[in-house]
Amino acid sequence: MTALRLDDLRQHSDILRLRDGKSVTVRFVEPRDAQLLQNYFRSLTTRSRYNRFLGAVSELPQTILEHFIHIGEANRFSVIATMTIDGIETIVGEACYGFDDDIDSFEFGLSIDDRWQGQGIGAALLSNLQCRAAALGASGLFGDTLRSNEAMIALARKAGFSFTRHPDDWKLLRFEKHIELAPEAIPCVSWRLAAQSFTSSAALAN
Numbered sequence: 001m002t003a004l005r006l007d008d009l010r011q012h013s014d015i016l017r018l019r020d021g022k023s024v025t026v027r028f029v030e031p032r033d034a035q036l037l038q039n040y041f042r043s044l045t046t047r048s049r050y051n052r053f054l055g056a057v058s059e060l061p062q063t064i065l066e067h068f069i070h071i072g073e074a075n076r077f078s079v080i081a082t083m084t085i086d087g088i089e090t091i092v093g094e095a096c097y098g099f100d101d102d103i104d105s106f107e108f109g110l111s112i113d114d115r116w117q118g119q120g121i122g123a124a125l126l127s128n129l130q131c132r133a134a135a136l137g138a139s140g141l142f143g144d145t146l147r148s149n150e151a152m153i154a155l156a157r158k159a160g161f162s163f164t165r166h167p168d169d170w171k172l173l174r175f176e177k178h179i180e181l182a183p184e185a186i187p188c189v190s191w192r193l194a195a196q197s198f199t200s201s202a203a204l205a206n
């Protein structure tokens with residue numbers, strides 16, 4: 001993974017356009033988001049939380065919440081997708097992605113607020129994650145889902161992921177995609193520019 005200064009990363013936020021013309025902002029989680037994020041997870045249906053965390057949880061355990069709000073630690077990053085509703089920034093989705101050195105790939109998980117599912121936010125967020133991972137120099141992106149999670153399987157399939165068995169757990173399915181791209185080929189403008197600037201900083205440092 002490209003070595004980065006977190007200050008450089010924090011400046012990044014993206015505006016994603018949905019098919020109905022609405023826009024969603026994607027930005028890194030900050031420590032001030034902790035309570036909002038916890039409220040977001042509590043407000044998901046039991047089924048969505050189960051699918052997201054591959055088991056029963058009613059809220060984020062404190063240790064995991066800490067991982068969410070300290071972006072960049074151990075090469076783990078988390079983002080929230082927000083919309084302005086009645087003048088208030090509201091979390092409508094989230095995603096985490098962490099770098100696995102052994103396979104030069106990011107593992108990720110995501111969720112969308114139940115009230116906002118089915119409107120293209122998951123697909124838009126997943127495209128954005130691919131740009132983020134490619135800009136950080138990863139060659140792949142992968143995740144695990146319960147075999148019963150039809151929505152996630154359909155979303156991953158539509159986004160061009162292929163499926164394999166999970167190495168340790170028969171209840172899970174692994175989806176993976178090769179995403180290695182030259183900086184100039186990254187489809188999201190902001191991350192294309194970021195990747196180009198990471199490359200030139202690295203060249204200057206050498």
Ligand SMILES: CC(C)(COP(=O)(O)OP(=O)(O)OC[C@H]1O[C@@H](n2cnc3c(N)ncnc32)[C@H](O)[C@@H]1OP(=O)(O)O)[C@@H](O)C(=O)NCCC(=O)NCCS
Nearest residue numbers: 048051110111112117118119120121122123151152154155
């Ligand atoms: C899986 C999830 C992230 C999808 O997000 P979403 O915003 O609802 O998905 P989108 O509206 O962007 O849908 C994109 C595509 O996914 C597929 N899809 C989405 N929901 C689906 C459903 N309930 N059943 C079947 N296919 C579905 C469709 O192919 C859809 O494309 P289309 O709208 O052109 O038909 C969302 O359902 C969710 O948060 N689930 C709970 C948490 C979870 O399961 N996380 C995954 C753990 S890795």
